[in-house]
Amino acid sequence: MKNIGKFAKTSVMGGLLVVVPIALLVLVLADLFEMLIHMTESAAKEWPFEPYINRILVVVFTIAEFALLCFVTGLIVRTGWGDKIQKKLESIPAYTMIRNITQQLTGKTVKQFAPAQVDLYGSKSRVLGFIVEELPDNRFAVFIPSAPAVTVGQVHILPQECVERLDATLGATVNSITQWGVGTKELYK
Secondary structure, three states, rough: OOHHHHHHHHHHHHHHHHHHHHHHHHHHHHHHHHHHHHHHHHHOOOOOOOOHHHHHHHHHHHHHHHHHHHHHHHHHHHHHHHHHHHHHHHHOHHHHHHHHHHHHOOOOOOOOEEEEEOOOOOOOEEEEEEEEEEOOOEEEEEEEOOOOOOOOEEEEEEEEEEEEEEOOOOOHHHHHHOOOOOOOOHHHH
């Protein structure tokens, strides 16, 4: 009975650590989108089209505004001033983690959170994990998540020969872990 309570507690906490950041991101993006629609709607009142066409145009212009905002932000990040801001943001641990995970999920190859097959105990048993950092002495800091709560787990420091990078995406690896191993064959194609 004790194990069921512990399992339930860690599952809820693991789910909370996934759901809350995603919910916050959705809320922020929804507010931004609503603000952009509001800005565009005030100008749309003067357009000489039918109301339903104006609504369609408002959505199209809102998407264009959002894309332009992302483009300008990307330009700023490439400047010296943007580089200084990014360095300050990187001092915040959560920012770096979210940035790396986002880059992995969008297909950009980064060294952190690279999917890996790990030999923890020197046996033929392997576990799925993520390379968090490559250490200067040819060892790796590897995060081994607990299934199905991928945000809960342990960090192990392992020699290079115990860690094998997988040619798989972060998303596919996370899906496999959160589904108790279903889909693992997709990681080895």
